[in-house]
Amino acid sequence: MTNIKPNSSSHKSDPNRRQVLAGSAAVAAIGAFGLPVGAQTTAAPAASGAFASLGVPHVRRDGAEKARGGAKFAAEYSYPGMVYGALVYSTIARGTITSLETAEAEAAPGVVLVMTHENAPRLERPEPFYSSPTGMAGSSTPVMQDAEVLWNGQPVAVVLASTQEEADHAATLINVAYEEADAVTSFDVAAESAQTSFYAGRDLLIEEGDAEAALADAEVSVDLSFNTPAHNHNQIEPHAVTVLWKDGILRMHDCSQGVDLSAITIAKVFGISSAEVHLSAEYVGGGFGGKTVWQYHILAAAASQLADRPVRMSLTREGVFRICGARAPTRQRVALGSDRKGRLTSLIHTGTTMKIENNSMTEPFFEQSEHMYRADNMHLEIRAGTMDMLANTFMRAPGAATGTFTLEVALDELAERLAIDPIELRVRNEPDVNPTTGREHSQRASVDAYREGARRFGWVPRSGQRQGYREGEWQVGTGMAAAYYPYKRFPGGAARITLDREGGALIETAAADMGMGTTTATAAVASERLGIPYDAIEVRHGDNTLPGALIAAASQQTAAIGASLTAAHEVLLAELASLVPATSPLHGLPAAELGTAEGALYSLADPHQRIPLIDLVAWSESGTVSAEGQGGPISEWTQDWSMHSTGAVFTEVRVNSVTGEIRVPHITAIYDCGKILNSKLAESQFRGGIIMALGMTLMEGASFDERNGRVMNPSFGSYYMPTHLDVPHIDVGWTDIPDPQAPTGARGIGEIGMSGPAAAISNAIYDATGKRARDLPIRLDALM
Amino acid sequence: MTIEINNRPYDLPDDARISLLDFMRERLEFFGSKKGCNQGACGACTVLVDGERILSCLALAAQYDGRSVTTIEGVANGDELHPLQALFVEHEGMQCGYCTPGQIMSGIALKSELERGAPSNVSSDLTVAPRLSRDEIKERLSGNLCRCGAHNGIIDAVAAYVGGEEQ
Numbered sequence: 001m002t003n004i005k006p007n008s009s010s011h012k013s014d015p016n017r018r019q020v021l022a023g024s025a026a027v028a029a030i031g032a033f034g035l036p037v038g039a040q041t042t043a044a045p046a047a048s049g050a051f052a053s054l055g056v057p058h059v060r061r062d063g064a065e066k067a068r069g070g071a072k073f074a075a076e077y078s079y080p081g082m083v084y085g086a087l088v089y090s091t092i093a094r095g096t097i098t099s100l101e102t103a104e105a106e107a108a109p110g111v112v113l114v115m116t117h118e119n120a121p122r123l124e125r126p127e128p129f130y131s132s133p134t135g136m137a138g139s140s141t142p143v144m145q146d147a148e149v150l151w152n153g154q155p156v157a158v159v160l161a162s163t164q165e166e167a168d169h170a171a172t173l174i175n176v177a178y179e180e181a182d183a184v185t186s187f188d189v190a191a192e193s194a195q196t197s198f199y200a201g202r203d204l205l206i207e208e209g210d211a212e213a214a215l216a217d218a219e220v221s222v223d224l225s226f227n228t229p230a231h232n233h234n235q236i237e238p239h240a241v242t243v244l245w246k247d248g249i250l251r252m253h254d255c256s257q258g259v260d261l262s263a264i265t266i267a268k269v270f271g272i273s274s275a276e277v278h279l280s281a282e283y284v285g286g287g288f289g290g291k292t293v294w295q296y297h298i299l300a301a302a303a304s305q306l307a308d309r310p311v312r313m314s315l316t317r318e319g320v321f322r323i324c325g326a327r328a329p330t331r332q333r334v335a336l337g338s339d340r341k342g343r344l345t346s347l348i349h350t351g352t353t354m355k356i357e358n359n360s361m362t363e364p365f366f367e368q369s370e371h372m373y374r375a376d377n378m379h380l381e382i383r384a385g386t387m388d389m390l391a392n393t394f395m396r397a398p399g400a401a402t403g404t405f406t407l408e409v410a411l412d413e414l415a416e417r418l419a420i421d422p423i424e425l426r427v428r429n430e431p432d433v434n435p436t437t438g439r440e441h442s443q444r445a446s447v448d449a450y451r452e453g454a455r456r457f458g459w460v461p462r463s464g465q466r467q468g469y470r471e472g473e474w475q476v477g478t479g480m481a482a483a484y485y486p487y488k489r490f491p492g493g494a495a496r497i498t499l500d501r502e503g504g505a506l507i508e509t510a511a512a513d514m515g516m517g518t519t520t521a522t523a524a525v526a527s528e529r530l531g532i533p534y535d536a537i538e539v540r541h542g543d544n545t546l547p548g549a550l551i552a553a554a555s556q557q558t559a560a561i562g563a564s565l566t567a568a569h570e571v572l573l574a575e576l577a578s579l580v581p582a583t584s585p586l587h588g589l590p591a592a593e594l595g596t597a598e599g600a601l602y603s604l605a606d607p608h609q610r611i612p613l614i615d616l617v618a619w620s621e622s623g624t625v626s627a628e629g630q631g632g633p634i635s636e637w638t639q640d641w642s643m644h645s646t647g648a649v650f651t652e653v654r655v656n657s658v659t660g661e662i663r664v665p666h667i668t669a670i671y672d673c674g675k676i677l678n679s680k681l682a683e684s685q686f687r688g689g690i691i692m693a694l695g696m697t698l699m700e701g702a703s704f705d706e707r708n709g710r711v712m713n714p715s716f717g718s719y720y721m722p723t724h725l726d727v728p729h730i731d732v733g734w735t736d737i738p739d740p741q742a743p744t745g746a747r748g749i750g751e752i753g754m755s756g757p758a759a760a761i762s763n764a765i766y767d768a769t770g771k772r773a774r775d776l777p778i779r780l781d782a783l784m
Numbered sequence: 785m786t787i788e789i790n791n792r793p794y795d796l797p798d799d800a801r802i803s804l805l806d807f808m809r810e811r812l813e814f815f816g817s818k819k820g821c822n823q824g825a826c827g828a829c830t831v832l833v834d835g836e837r838i839l840s841c842l843a844l845a846a847q848y849d850g851r852s853v854t855t856i857e858g859v860a861n862g863d864e865l866h867p868l869q870a871l872f873v874e875h876e877g878m879q880c881g882y883c884t885p886g887q888i889m890s891g892i893a894l895k896s897e898l899e900r901g902a903p904s905n906v907s908s909d910l911t912v913a914p915r916l917s918r919d920e921i922k923e924r925l926s927g928n929l930c931r932c933g934a935h936n937g938i939i940d941a942v943a944a945y946v947g948g949e950e951q
Contacts, residue, residue, distance in 0.1 A: 063873035064865060066881030067888065069816020069856030076815040084810075164810060165801045236820040236828055236931050237882040285818075285882030286931050317821040515880030515932050684876045688933025716825035716929065723926035725906070725919065727935040753933075 053527035053534045054744070055736075057680035061520045061539070062283070062513070071283040075240035077253040079310035082242070083112050085300055086167035087315075088157035088174050089322045090149045093709035094183035094388045097147040097156060101175040105159055108173055110166030113307040115158040120144040121302050123269050126293060129394075130200065130360040133491075134549070136261035137293040138325045139358040139391040143269070144299060149178065150358070151390045152185075152709040153322030155295055158303045160311060183388035185709030187329055190385025191352045197362035197384035204362060206370060206436055209377030211335075214346035218337025221346070222413045226334070227775040228402040229701035231327040232320075232719060233395055235514075237285020239324055240314040241297050243304045250301055252279040257287040258551030260492070260510045263544040265293045266301065280543040287514035287552060288692070289394035294324045321714030325393030326702050328353045328363040330402050334410035336375075342420045342428045347375035349407060354387045361393055365403035368484035368755065370436045371644050372407070373429040378436070389709050394553065396692055397754035400484055402776070405697075408481035408759030409774060412766070419464030422480055422763070423450045423648075434642035442636070442741035446482065446646040449670040449735060453480070456731060457650035457668040468768040474654045477768025483647035483671065483756030485555060486637075487739070487747040493560035493631030494548030495568045497530065498624050503599055503614045504536035511541045511561055512552040516750055517681035522561050524677055525744050529569050531597035532613070547628050555748030558677065560631055562743030567629025569596070575627050576601050579616045585609045636741040643739065645747045647671035649690070649756035653764035660780030662698055664761060668731040671752060675738040675745030682749055686732045689753020695722045697758040699777050785849045789814065790858030800846050804838075805829045807845035808855065816856035816885050820929070827928030830886040830893075831855050837893035839927075856885035859892065868892055871941035879932030887928045891942040894924040898946060918943060 065071045090097075102114040123145060126137035141150050149156070157174050161167035184190050197204050215221055235255075242253040250270065256262040256279065263279040284291055300313035315323070330353045337346035349369040355362055366380040395401070415422040427447050433440055453459070459480065460467050468477035495509040507526045511518050519539040527534040540546060550560050573591035580586045586594065586603055595604050602610035617625050637643040652666035669690060676682045699720035703712040713719045738745030762773045765783065773782050785796040789808065797807055805822075808814040808831075817840055820828035824842040831840045832854040840853075859866040868891050871877070878884040898920070901913035906923040914920055921942050930938060 059873050060876065060878075062881065063876075063878065064869070066878050066884050067865060067869035067872045068860055069885040071881050072815065073818075073882065075819075076809075078813065163799070163802075164806060165799055169801075234931055235880070235882070236826060236929060237818070237880065238820065284880060286880045288931070314819070317823065515878070517879070680876050684879060684932075684934055684937060687936055688879060691933035691935060692931070715823060716821045717823060721929060721931065722935070723929060724922040724935055724939060725926045727922075729936055 053524035054675065054677050055679065056524065058520055058524060058534065058678055060517050060681060061523065073237055073240070073283050073285050074242060074253045074255040074281065075312055075314040077242045079244050082310040082312055083160040083162055083307065084164040084167045085303060085311050085313035086159045086171040087155045087296070087299070087319060088171050088176065090152060090154040090156050092149055092178045092180050093152040093185050095149050095178045095180040097149060097176060098179050099177040100157065102157065105170040105173040108166065108170040110162035111159060111170045112162070112309060113160040113303055114174070115144070115303045115306055116156065117144045117146055119306065121305060123298065123302060124271060126269050126298065127265055128359050134261050134264040136258055136265040138393050139356060141358045143295050151388060153390055153711065155299055155323060158299050160303050160307050160309065183709060184386065185388060185704065186706040187354060187385070190354050190387045191331065194352045194383035194385035197355070197382055199362045199364045204364060204366065204382035206378060206380040208436070211346045211348045211377040211379035214377040215335050215337040215348060218345050219340050220414065220417050221335065221337040222410055222417065223335040224333070224410050224413065224774060226332045226406040228330045228405065229776065230329045230704070231395055231696060231700050232702050233288040233290035234716070234719065234721060235286030235288060235290060238315045238317055238320050239291065239294065239296060241300050242310070242312045243300045244310040245305055248276060250277045252277065252297070252301065254279050254281045254297065255284045255291050256281045257284065257291045257512045257514060257553060259512060259542055259544040260549035261551055262293050266297055269298050270301065278545060281512060282542040284512060284514035288396045289398065289553065290324055291514065292393070296323060317716060318714040321711045323390065325391040327395035328355065328392035330363055330365055332365060332406045334406045336410050336414045338414060338418065340418070342418050342425045344373055344375035344429050346377045347373065348379045349403070350379065350381040352383045352385060354389070354392060355384045356389060356391050357386055359391045363392065364399035367399045367486065368404050369407050371434060371486070371642070372482060372484055373426070374431040374435045375429070389704070396689065397485060397751040400755040401693065401696060404481065404484055404755040405758035405762070405776065408756065409762050412479065412759070412763040413772065416464050421461040421463060423454055423459070426450060426482055437642060439642040442641040442643045443674060443737055443739040444644070444646065445672045445735045445737055449646060449672045450648040452733065453648035453650050453668055453670040456670070456733065459650060466767050466770060473657050475657055475768040476652065476654050477764045477766065478650065478652050479760045479763025479767050480648060480650045481756045481759035481763060483649055483669065483752050485645050485752035485755055487559070487643035487645060487742060488554045488556040488637060489559040489563060489634045490551060490556055491634055492549035493564040494628060495561065495564035496547045496626060496628040497526070497568045497572050498626040499613055499617050501614060501617055501623055503532065504538065505530055505532050506538045506540065508540045508546045509550065509561055509564060510544055510546040510548045511550045511557055513541055514552060516552065516685060517678065518552065518557065520681060521558055521677045525562055526565055529565050532599060555750040555752070558746055558748060559743050563631030564629060566743055567631055568627050569629070571629045572625065572627035575625050576616050579619050579625070580611060581619070584611060586611060641741050643741060643747065645671065645673040645752050647752055647756060649760040651757065651760040651764045653761055653768055655765060655768045655783055660784035662765065662778065662780060662783065664694060665728050667728055667757065669753070669756065670733045671749070672735045672737070673749050673752060674742050674747035676734050676736050677744060677746050682734070683732055685749045686753045687730045689751060690730055690757050691722055691727055693754045693757035694726065696776060697761045697778060699779065701777050785846070787845070787848050788852040790855060796845055796849060800844065802845045803841050804843040804845045804848055805840035808840065814855055814857055818882050818885055820883065826883070827890060828883050828886040830889040830928065832889060832893060835896065837890055856889060868941065868945045871944050875937045875941040875944065877934055877937040877941040879934050883928060883930045887925065887930065887938050890925055890928050891945060894921065894942070895946045897924065916946065921946065
């Protein structure tokens with residue numbers, strides 16, 4: 001049995017917990033942890049005491065500032081002469097603007113500029129994701145460059161005024177006339193001409209053997225259809241930017257998930273170099289895949305240039321729904337065939353989603369089906385129809401969020417037909433190597449996660465019979481599902497380490513922290529790597545003038561930072577070696593034979609030979625020692641290994657037999673995500689994904705008017721999300737087995753929580769009521 | 785026309801359209817109160833007016849002549865965090881931090897609401913003071929949305945603050 005780390009189910013502080021975790025960190029630092037520098041060859045300076053940082057539940061570094069209300073977000077920077085922006089949105093899905101009446105708005109109190117396609121500066125089209133290595137825009141749709149309208153909600157005018165009230169009022173005075181063109185605003189219509197699509201450089205089609213024939217021949221099978229709607233990120237901070245053009249620099253205070261890529265993308269639109277854009281985002285009020293480059297950035301900067309005034313552009317909540325993309329709707333088919341023992345002979349996961357003409361983002365909902373289970377024959381395929389709508393985009397666990405829902409419900413239905421416990425069915429199809437690539441797993445303990453989750457939840461094994469029971473008017477049931485998310489690490493990571501005279505270190509990296517705790521985790525990784533106490537590490541992030549081009553996406557940023565710190569540390573060792581005096585036994589040793597620990601440079605061969613870092617820094621000419629490194633090749637996951645995180649989610653559901661009301665009083669989830677760097681923040685990350693998935697399962701959906709492509713519920717009053725009373729205490733745990741191929745042993749934890757709960761809840765609803773729910777969201781009308 | 789914010793007087797704006805939230809943020813640069821939806825649906829703008837919580841995005845500044853407003857910037861004692869602020873940090877009652885000021889202001893207000901026996905939608909008996917429970921706390925905080933999913937930590941922090949941790 002794997003060493004599963006218990007995770008306090010009560011939140012009372014447990015004085016022993018820190019010790020347990022610190023102890024495991026100390027072991028990891030010298031042993032199984034895979035430090036690429038020679039530290040694992042010596043039993044000497046191990047991380048201990050103040051130096052043990054990984055796994056320790058440090059409170060978040062920015063916690064007090066956020067609790068005080070002192071954390072400054074994008075719309076909270078002010079400049080003299082700053083004006084406020086308001087947008088006018090198109091009311092047709094496709095067509096041409098035939099007239100724009102702006103005179104009344106221009107004459108309104110406080111107005112300094114009305115910008116339309118008639119007077120906007122000439123701009124390049126933004127580079128969307130996958131169009132170039134640095135593309136960060138949601139689409140390549142031109143930004144206010146002509147009279148063409150491509151979606152319902154497209155900005156057609158910008159008003160700048162001295163106050164927000166004046167700008168908002170003036171925006172209502174603009175009259176726009178259109179000549180409408182035919183538009184595809186119905187998913188049904190788009191689906192008719194859907195084509196096999198592509199994503200991240202590959203076709204979304206995998207065929208192994210003849211899955212249809214195997215399904216037809218299977219001893220037991222299920223063949224199911226599912227629907228999922230569009231979902232909005234709904235970060236509580238609406239997208240905003242404060243812009244200033246000064247001294248040849250475009251200064252932007254943004255809420256970006258990737259400051260460097262945002263800056264490069266915006267620079268290209270304006271035909272300037274990225275060195276002429278200074279973009280920072282120290283605090284980001286939630287991202288979830290949606291805080292990328294949308295038209296408002298470009299419109300704010302263009303209007304600021306035209307008016308020669310600093311501009312604050314804060315989108316209204318409705319504005320976020322109109323111009324910032326959402327997760328695409330899907331229609332999925334999952335068909336499974338097996339022999340009587342539950343060995344999968346056929347796995348078919350196909351379906352249709354939508355995209356727009358000007359993006360390359362196809363919701364990759366079959367990804368978990370490639371990697372979770374072995375099957376003799378497979379057919380995986382995603383078709384995308386093109387719609388005249390707001391661009392769809394990445395949202396927490398793209399693909400896996402809805403794809404795991406459908407696959408894991410299908411497995412539950414198959415388990416029932418086989419009269420095999422759902423966990424046992426998954427265990428019987430656990431792959432020895434990656435089912436589609438054939439690569440070895442870098443580390444995988446899915447079965448341990450299933451078993452530990454079952455134990456902690458109190459799972460009652462079943463063989464084809466529902467275990468649900470009735471309690472008064474409530475029908476009670478339980479369900480489980482597996483969770484899945486891939487490991488990734490993107491190129492572009494870099495970090496700079498600067499040692500100071502007091503024995504501390506400054507870490508600088510252009511990483512983003514939308515609340516995950518990036519700076520806290522980075523400080524811990526740096527502390528462990530450098531052998532410098534956690535509290536003596538300062539971290540600067542969220543500014544494109546810092547090293548690296550990182551993006552907080554695909555749960556990969558921590559790995560990217562870890563690899564960057566490893567590289568910077570190697571450069572630092574060479575710098576330190578050059579400062580070793582001739583009288584020292586360390587003199588002449590190459591960097592590869594040196595390490596740092598406990599505030600000292602030491603010989604790997606003879607760890608007792610050491611020089612305090614503060615002495616080396618004091619001997620340097622500048623009084624600081626600085627080194628920058630770039631994360632190395634990313635082949636660990638692109639070529640060498642199968643690297644995926646998995647988990648198991650268990651839920652108890654209560655359905656009211658009179659009203660259909662659904663409650664979820666109990667959730668247990670166990671994850672196999674490699675090493676957990678900070679238990680306190682990790683718990684919160686996992687729960688965050690689970691809670692967003694709870695919303696996806698039971699309430700969320702963006703509704704489009706299929707006649708005109710307009711979002712009908714662009715508000716928190718009509719797009720429902722979980723509130724406190726909807727959310728139970730969520731019991732989470734993890735295997736905590738370091739992945740030897742990941743830079744810090746950690747595979748990333750930000751998105752896997754989003755995968756699994758929807759199926760676990762749907763399966764529990766079936767257990768409670770006998771009704772299968774295969775369309776999201778599962779609202780009470782589906783169960784009455 | 786003056787308003788008191790965190791114990792200091794300010795002249796109210798001439799423009800009657802300005803919400804209390806926008807007045808504080810855009811005119812006085814009290815950015816601690818957040819604008820999440822500007823329609824009373826998220827709670828990020830929650831402040832206390834004479835001790836009672838309100839949604840400052842739904843309040844016109846001009847209506848608050850002579851009233852005393854407390855914002856998140858006004859609850860700490862200098863460098864020393866308010867007890868609930870400290871509990872939010874300890875219990876990881878936040879991620880991005882954008883909803884946090886509103887959650888804390890609601891948490892402070894709900895303690896006094898409970899202490900004076902005000903019932904909520906989940907109170908089972910309206911004739912007696914509500915029994916302290918996690919559901920009472922959750923219900924009273926349900927007007928404050930969190931999207932990162934820090935709900936468990938938030939409720940733990942507020943429960944510890946109101947003394948309901950053992951419930």
